[in-house]
Structures are given as structure tokens and as C-alpha cells.
Amino acid sequence: MLFNSLDFAIFLPIVFILYWFVFNKNLKWQNLLVAAASYVFYGWWDWRFLSLILFSTLVDYFVGVSLGKTEAPTRRKVLLWISILVNLGFLGFFKYYNFFLDNFKSAFSIAGYELNANSLNIILPVGISFYTFQTLSYTIDVYKERLEPTKNFISFAAFVSFFPQLVAGPIERASNLLPQFYKPRKFEYSQGVDGMRQILWGLFKKVVIADNCAVYANHIFENSADMSGSTLALGAVFFTFQIYGDFSGYSDIAIGTARLFGFNLMQNFASPYFSRDIAEFWRRWHISLSTWFRDYLYIPLGGSRGGTLMKVRNTFIIFIVSGFWHGANWTFIVWGALNAVYFLPLLLTNKNRQNMEVVAEDSYLPSLKEMGQMTLTFGLTVIAWVFFRAENIGHAVSYLGGMFSWSFFNEPSYSGISFLKTLIPILILFFTVEWLGRRNQYALSQGLLKNNVLRKTLYLTISILVLLFYGQNQEFIYFQF
Amino acid sequence: MKKFLNKILIFSIILFVFNLVLGFILPIRTYYGNEMFEQKFSSIKNDLNDYNLYFFGSSRIVNGINPKVFDSVMQVNDRDINSYNLGSYGTWFNENIFLINSILNDTSIKDATFMIEFQQVMSVPWEKIDNHKNIYYQSSDNFTFILNYVLDKDIRTFRDFLIGVHYIFSYSISETLNIFNLGKLKGLESYSHSKESKKFDNKGFFAIDSRKEMNQITISNYQSKGVQLFQANESKSNGAFEKKINEIIKKAQERNISIIFILTPKNYTKEMVANYKTLPSENKIDYEKFLDQTSLFEAANWGDHTHFNFQGAQYFTEFVAKEFLILNRNEASENK
Known part of the structure; x- marks a missing residue:
């Protein structure tokens, strides 16, 4: 469902009325309504892909619960990798399969080999990059013990599929959005x-x-x-x-x-x-994605610590991955790399935070x-x-x-x-x-x-x-x- | 919450009033929602009196009536007719009535013939409800007509009742969107941005190729079911529909323009057949003759299951032209 459609203009008041006038007495019911409305919102586009969201939700919920029950580092790592592989596996298949295949085929043909593999006619599920990153943030935060795993499945399902930001963000952190589902909400005029x-x-x-x-x-x-x-x-x-x-x-x-x-x-x-300057631009543009990459990729890579080479490497990685996140096309990769080129002089002269x-x-x-x-x-x-x-x-x-x-x-x-x-x-x-x-x-x-x-x-x-x-x-x- | 809802309500009312006023002020192009009609009309608007016969209707007319063929049949029969196909894609009964009314109101066309595809009144599918194509022709008149039409509909089952409710619901939404001027500034835009390229010849005709394997049974059913429906006498016609038709016939007569309705092959409803039967004989082509035209129901003459191909258009146009001549002769003898 598009925000700028008549469908949404009717959907929103209906959900609003049910939320504040029918289900307002019970938090659990309110959250259930949010989850149900979110599935309707997404299913309006293509109901078949609801199974992806549901599967992702189930995997991350159980990974979270299991992480809460175990202290063993190896087991914890395995659980984290299950979540990462499932989420990035979906993303990789639906978004990048054909891109990699076509590029492998081209690379092989340059080397004189013909790769016999056909591109698949894959439909890209709307918003997959957004909700995948949102659920990943939950598992990573639970793994790093920055967040308590939730045992409330309805709240978690509502958090993953929350319809206002499900298909194009902002990519919310579990630490910000999930606790809001636990607390009773009161309508405030302002x-x-x-x-x-x-x-x-x-x-x-x-x-x-x-x-x-x-x-x-x-x-x-x-x-x-x-x-x-x-x-x-x-x-x-x-x-x-x-x-x-x-x-x-x-x-x-x-x-x-x-x-x-x-x-x-x-x-x-x-x-x-x-x-x-470009550094300021990237602090102001698509903040939820920039900070996601900063927290879950750039900082784990070492961030701006270390030598010049390390800084250059990390900057290129984050910008190129960010570009690639946007789409399986070399244009996005070059767009990311170009922004890294714009950004580097500021970083290397310590002017990126001026x-x-x-x-x-x-x-x-x-x-x-x-x-x-x-x-x-x-x-x-x-x-x-x-x-x-x-x-x-x-x-x-x-x-x-x-x-x-x-x-x-x-x-x-x-x-x-x-x-x-x-x-x-x-x-x-x-x-x-x-x-x-x-x-x-x-x-x-x-x-x-x-x-x-x-x-x-x-x-x-x-x-x-x-x-x-x-x-x-x-x-x-x-x-x- | 009460304060919030009150505020929304008051704001909506103010917005409504402002839009109502704006609707009268904005210099919107009359046909902005129907790109094909606008393109066709623009290309001939300086030469309107060069033509003395116009075709109106949906894609079935765009692809099914070739004015060059029509004119050549007329020429052979010593009739000086210069016709133009003003049909446009996806144009339904209400929209056609709007287009004809606008032409009668805004142009000096007189002493001519309008041949109009006979269609049933349809409700607006939800996915099309906020299209410019559906909004631009809405008016309080149209909504009143829909109300009367539904009230006069032959409602026998609960399903019929729901269909009636859907008519009123869909047109009330469409009319509300019209009052809110939804998308009308797009109507100020030049259609040079248009994605749709001009797809018709200098007489407004566009032929399609056969796009897929035709199913002869589907096409033959148009004929056999049509014959059955026209032979049966089980449905009542719709009074509001009849009134609307008579209004347009009368209005056209004032400018010495005669209106002739033509059937195109498709699946008809009982009501549509009943309505067609009530048309005055001088304002329609005889359905029995139409359903007798075997060549019109041969799959080889169809581009797809709803439109003729070039050859089918040739047969259909020739048939319409011959029937037009017969109608004219009958009229002439009656006048004598």
C-alpha cells in the first residue's frame, strides 16, 4: 500500500479508530492490531511475501530467546550467524542473485569459459533491505548484550512489521522502537x-x-x-x-x-x-542507514582508529556497501565510491566533524x-x-x-x-x-x-x-x- | 482526542470550501483526463466543420471503426461524408455522454451525425477510482444520474443490491475527489510529457495486430449469447438510462445533429439488451442485422478477445456504413 494512495487514506483512519477507540484498553490487543494492520499494509502489495517477513520474525524471535538463555560463546555465535545468514540470505537471493550471476558469467567469459547458468525471474520484495536490517539490529544488539531479548512475540512481530516504516524506513533500532511496544500508549493532542x-x-x-x-x-x-x-x-x-x-x-x-x-x-x-561539506551531508542524509552502517559495520571494522590506510579502507568499505545496499547495479557502487572520494580528504585532514x-x-x-x-x-x-x-x-x-x-x-x-x-x-x-x-x-x-x-x-x-x-x-x- | 478530531473536521471543511471555489477558478483543460481524446480533438479542433460524422466510444471504436473505409463506402453510394473517429481508450457510457455534451456546448458543430458505441453504465473499479481519467468528467449531474439509475435498476437478488450500492459508493467517491480537485493541476501541464505516444492515423483510427491465439468459442459466444439475450424478453429497461439517452438525442437535434448508437461485439447484460431495445429505431443500428454478420464473429478478424484487428475493422466499418445508408434512406422516405 502506498502512502500517497486512496487505499492508505482509508486504511489509516480505520486503523486509527480501532487502535484508539476499540483496542485502547488492552496493550496486547493494541500491539496485535498494529501487527495485523502491518501485514494487511504489506500484503496489499503482494501477500505471498508476507511469509518472508513472518519467517524472518520467527527466526529472530527464537534466536533472541535462545541468546537470552545461553552464556556459551560458541553457541551464541552460532545463533547470531543463523540470524545473519537467514536475513542476508533472503536479501542476497532476492536482491543480488542475478547481479552476481551476471557478473560471474561476464568474468568467466573474459577468461574464456562459458558459465551455463540462467538468470532467475526474481521479484524483489518491497522493503526487504529495510526490515532485514531492522531485525538484524535486534539480534546483534541482543548478542552484544546491549538489549534484553524479548519474550513477547506479538510486540516483536509488531516491531519488525510496524507498517509506517516497514517498506522504506527509517530503519529503527530495536533499542529505540521495541521498548515502545511494551509501554501503554496514551493519545496526546500535541x-x-x-x-x-x-x-x-x-x-x-x-x-x-x-x-x-x-x-x-x-x-x-x-x-x-x-x-x-x-x-x-x-x-x-x-x-x-x-x-x-x-x-x-x-x-x-x-x-x-x-x-x-x-x-x-x-x-x-x-x-x-x-x-x-560532504561529511555534514552524510550526517543529515538517510540518518538511520548511515548510523546503522556506522554502528554495525564501520565501528566493528575499526572505524577511524588506526593508520591512514585503515581509515581509507574502512571509509571505502562503508560507502561502497552503502551504495550496494541501494541496488544490485554497478551505478550504486560507483555512487558510493564517489562519495567516499568526496569524504576522504575531510577525514584525512580531520575536518569531517567541523x-x-x-x-x-x-x-x-x-x-x-x-x-x-x-x-x-x-x-x-x-x-x-x-x-x-x-x-x-x-x-x-x-x-x-x-x-x-x-x-x-x-x-x-x-x-x-x-x-x-x-x-x-x-x-x-x-x-x-x-x-x-x-x-x-x-x-x-x-x-x-x-x-x-x-x-x-x-x-x-x-x-x-x-x-x-x-x-x-x-x-x-x-x-x- | 475530541479536540484533535474536531480540528481535523474543521480543517477538512475549510479545505472542502476552498476547493469548491478553486474548482470554478482554475483554468483546467476540459478533457485533461482523457489524453487520447484530447490529442484527437486538438488535432481537428480548427477543422471541426470539415467533418460531418464523428464516432465516439471506447477502444472498440478506436480499433474497430476505420473512417477511411466508412468514407469510401459513402463515396461509392454518392454520399459526401467526411468522418472522424473520436473514440478513446477506456471510455465508458458516462464519459461518452460527458464528451458529447461538452462538444455540443463548446463547439459550433452542426448538421452532422454522431455515431456512438452503445455501452452499459458501469461502476468504477477501486483501482481506477483516483485516476484522472475517472475524475475529470464527474459532476453533480452525473452523480444524480447514477443515483436515479441505481434506483431504477432491476434489483432481484442481494447481489444486485450490493452491485447497486457499489455504483453509488464508487461514484460518490469519484465525485468527492472531483470536488477536491484531485490531480487537477496535472491538467494544467502540457501533454508533451505524456508517455503515451500518439497512436492513431489522421482520421483517428488505430489498427491492432492479432496479439495472441484467438479462441473461436469465446468469439462465437458473443454472437450466440447475444442472439439469445435479444430474443428473450425477461428484463426491464432502465428509465434513468432511457431519459439520459433521450436528453442527448434532443440536445443534438437542436443543432441538427443526429445520434446513432452502434453495438460492438462483446458480452452483453440483460439490462443492456433491454435498454438497446428501447432506443428509437432511427437512433440505432438494427441488432438483428448486427448479430447476423458472421464475419464479425470469426476469430481471424480479431486482434485479441475484445478488439478487432485491421481486417475485422474493415468488415465492421463496412457493415456500419451500409446500415447508416439504410437508416438514412428510411429517414428520407419518412420525411417524404
Whole structure:
């Protein structure tokens, strides 16, 4: 079920009413409702893959319970590996099988051997990378004794399948989300209103910003061979806005929806395009994934301790694995590697933690220096996104080649350019709200405007724009990951 | 909780009122939800009076009526007809009525003939309910028609009752989405972004190839079941439907436009057959002759199980053209 669909617009109030008016007396029933609703939510897309979630849930639940009962290191290690192999096994099969097979076949054929194995027609289960990482975090934390294993299966099943963040995050840590299922929840007015506000802003980002930018980005990327450098640059910038609107919009709707049910999810985006360097960008972009890799991969590898070579190795590993997590394509790997290249100079000169606070913390506008830094960082991310969006490496290289040609200085030419007149004021509104709300958990949160009338006019305008731009169930990009 | 729900309710009401007002102000293109119709209409809107016969309907018309064949039959019979196929994919009865009404209201077309695919009224499937294609033609008039249509439906079983409820439910949602202007700013966009390329010739026709093995039994059933249904007299027609048809016929007559309904081969319902029988004879092609056309029910003439291929379109168009000539002759003799 998509957040931006009529199905969800009906599903959400039904679950909300049942949750607060029918099952509100009994925590167990409330959690059971959350689990059941989550299975309906996921099964709406393809019920067959519910078995994967259920299997993953059962394995990790029993691994957790068993870890709680044993002190023997070898047995504990075996249990951990069972969980890792099952979860990554599913992920590896559904997401990476064909990729590895095709690459092995190519490698063998270069060496003069023909490998007789056929690619499989595998459907990638929506959100598998997200819930797999979420359950893995539980087993690893229990193994490391950072978390008590749960004996409450219903709460655990609800935690794994929690519908607001099941298919595209934020990837929650068991230590944050699971305990919330143990405590009775009480509806709080401020939390409910805040949730609705965040849902509204998420819908705006997805429906108005991302889906409109997608029209331009798709057209330009699909016909890149015929476009001038300036048009290609415009296409890359549109994709930059599309991916942000799409993914951070989803996160906002997820976090807002969770709030309606009395849950607090972690922040996933913090105005990443106002970053002054790449390190800051990665502290602000897809925070739940970045911190997951930091805690479960980078730090166990040694992190930034050790010699220069070790730092370089770990940085490349984390960025490349992060890229590969997004999809089984060399474009994602290059995207990750490119970000590592951007990041390394900062790490090696110990400047990766120099911009910890939000830009222009105490002023309305950034300084000229900050403007320059933000523009440079934005430019670098735009270039990297070309790899993320391109069909293959060749496409990305020819796209960038075309972009950095003399025609970069020509006026962009594109048949739908006239519609930009409608889109530009909306992008300005979006940019203004994002800038003014850069200190908040999400841009539209209550602190944005003090004046009540202005604030409500803004909500009304945004709601109207969401309705007017509603497009027929445009999928979220991150569903494919 | 009460405060929260009140706030949501008040906000929704304000939003509703604003959208209601916006609906009148926004410069939305009339046919924005039907890309194919819009493309066809745009390509001829400056030459509307060059044509004197238009076809309307769904993909069965798009793929089944070749105006070049129609015009050539007319030419052989010394009739000066220049026809255009305004059929568009997935266009149902209500939408067709909207399109014809819009054309009658917004253009200067007169002294012409509209040949319209005869269709039954359908409810909106859930998966299509928020499509622009389904929203753009909704109106309070359409909703009133649906209400009357359901109230006048021959409801005999609980299943019939549920079907009736689904009609009202689906159209009330569609009309609400229309009032909330759902997706209408997309209607301001140029269709140059469109994924769907222009797929029709300069007379609005598009031929399909035979895409898969045709099952002769399925196709023959259209004919045999059709004959059975037309011979039986067990269903009552729908008064609201009849009224709607008569309204459009009358409105067209004011501009000297005659309306002729044509059947296309498919599975019919009892109600549809009963409704067809109530049409005035000068406004329809005789179903008995239609069901007699064996060539129309030969699998070799079909592209898939619902549409003719090029050859089938040739036969179907020739049949419609000949029947049109007969209707015209009858009318002429009656006038004498």
C-alpha cells in the first residue's frame, strides 16, 4: 500500500479508530492490531511475501530467546550467524542473485569459459533491505548484550512489521522502537497534531516536489543523448530534488503516522542540502542507514582508529556497501565510491566533524562563505546522483560528459519547459519552508511560524497543492531498495 | 482526542470550501483526463466543420471503426461524408455522454451525425477510482444520474443490491475527489510529457495486430449469447438510462445533429439488451442485422478477445456504413 494512495487514506483512519477507540484498553490487543494492520499494509502489495517477513520474525524471535538463555560463546555465535545468514540470505537471493550471476558469467567469459547458468525471474520484495536490517539490529544488539531479548512475540512481530516504516524506513533500532511496544500508549493532542503536520509535509514533498521533478528528470535522463549540457544539468538538479522529496517525504509520512499511534521514530533527514561539506551531508542524509552502517559495520571494522590506510579502507568499505545496499547495479557502487572520494580528504585532514551545527544557526541568512560551501557540496551531490539515477555506468559517464561540455552554457531547451513557470514558485515555497525550518525535526513543525493565521494559511495552501498535484499512485523510489 | 478530531473536521471543511471555489477558478483543460481524446480533438479542433460524422466510444471504436473505409463506402453510394473517429481508450457510457455534451456546448458543430458505441453504465473499479481519467468528467449531474439509475435498476437478488450500492459508493467517491480537485493541476501541464505516444492515423483510427491465439468459442459466444439475450424478453429497461439517452438525442437535434448508437461485439447484460431495445429505431443500428454478420464473429478478424484487428475493422466499418445508408434512406422516405 502506498502512502500517497486512496487505499492508505482509508486504511489509516480505520486503523486509527480501532487502535484508539476499540483496542485502547488492552496493550496486547493494541500491539496485535498494529501487527495485523502491518501485514494487511504489506500484503496489499503482494501477500505471498508476507511469509518472508513472518519467517524472518520467527527466526529472530527464537534466536533472541535462545541468546537470552545461553552464556556459551560458541553457541551464541552460532545463533547470531543463523540470524545473519537467514536475513542476508533472503536479501542476497532476492536482491543480488542475478547481479552476481551476471557478473560471474561476464568474468568467466573474459577468461574464456562459458558459465551455463540462467538468470532467475526474481521479484524483489518491497522493503526487504529495510526490515532485514531492522531485525538484524535486534539480534546483534541482543548478542552484544546491549538489549534484553524479548519474550513477547506479538510486540516483536509488531516491531519488525510496524507498517509506517516497514517498506522504506527509517530503519529503527530495536533499542529505540521495541521498548515502545511494551509501554501503554496514551493519545496526546500535541503529538497527534504534530503527526498530521509531518504527514502533510511529507505528502507535499512527495506529491508536489518529487513527482513533478520526476517528470523532468525522467524525460531528460531517458533522452540524455539529445540534450544540451545545460539541460542535462537541469535534469540532474531535478533528480536531486526528486530523490530528496521522494525519500524524505516518505520518512516524514512514516514518522508522522507513527506519532498518530503514540510512537516516536528516529529522524531520518535533517536538511541535507544545506550541508557545508560532504561529511555534514552524510550526517543529515538517510540518518538511520548511515548510523546503522556506522554502528554495525564501520565501528566493528575499526572505524577511524588506526593508520591512514585503515581509515581509507574502512571509509571505502562503508560507502561502497552503502551504495550496494541501494541496488544490485554497478551505478550504486560507483555512487558510493564517489562519495567516499568526496569524504576522504575531510577525514584525512580531520575536518569531517567541523560542521556539526546547522548552518546559520543564529541568523536568518548564511554568510557568503557558507553559501559557497553549500553550493559546492550541493554541486558534488548533484554529480554523484547522476550515477545513482543512470541506467548503467556508460549512461552516467556519457551524461556527465554531455553535461560538462560547451553546451552547458547554452539556454536549456526542453519541450515541457513552459510548465516550469508553475513549478518554480512551488519550488521557491518548498525551499523557503525548508530553510526556515532547518533547525527543526522536520521543516513544517510548529516552531516554523509564530503567527497563527499565517501558519494555518500555509497548511491550507500546502494541502490544496497536494490535492491539485495528486498523481495516480506514483511509487516511492526507495521501495525498490 | 475530541479536540484533535474536531480540528481535523474543521480543517477538512475549510479545505472542502476552498476547493469548491478553486474548482470554478482554475483554468483546467476540459478533457485533461482523457489524453487520447484530447490529442484527437486538438488535432481537428480548427477543422471541426470539415467533418460531418464523428464516432465516439471506447477502444472498440478506436480499433474497430476505420473512417477511411466508412468514407469510401459513402463515396461509392454518392454520399459526401467526411468522418472522424473520436473514440478513446477506456471510455465508458458516462464519459461518452460527458464528451458529447461538452462538444455540443463548446463547439459550433452542426448538421452532422454522431455515431456512438452503445455501452452499459458501469461502476468504477477501486483501482481506477483516483485516476484522472475517472475524475475529470464527474459532476453533480452525473452523480444524480447514477443515483436515479441505481434506483431504477432491476434489483432481484442481494447481489444486485450490493452491485447497486457499489455504483453509488464508487461514484460518490469519484465525485468527492472531483470536488477536491484531485490531480487537477496535472491538467494544467502540457501533454508533451505524456508517455503515451500518439497512436492513431489522421482520421483517428488505430489498427491492432492479432496479439495472441484467438479462441473461436469465446468469439462465437458473443454472437450466440447475444442472439439469445435479444430474443428473450425477461428484463426491464432502465428509465434513468432511457431519459439520459433521450436528453442527448434532443440536445443534438437542436443543432441538427443526429445520434446513432452502434453495438460492438462483446458480452452483453440483460439490462443492456433491454435498454438497446428501447432506443428509437432511427437512433440505432438494427441488432438483428448486427448479430447476423458472421464475419464479425470469426476469430481471424480479431486482434485479441475484445478488439478487432485491421481486417475485422474493415468488415465492421463496412457493415456500419451500409446500415447508416439504410437508416438514412428510411429517414428520407419518412420525411417524404
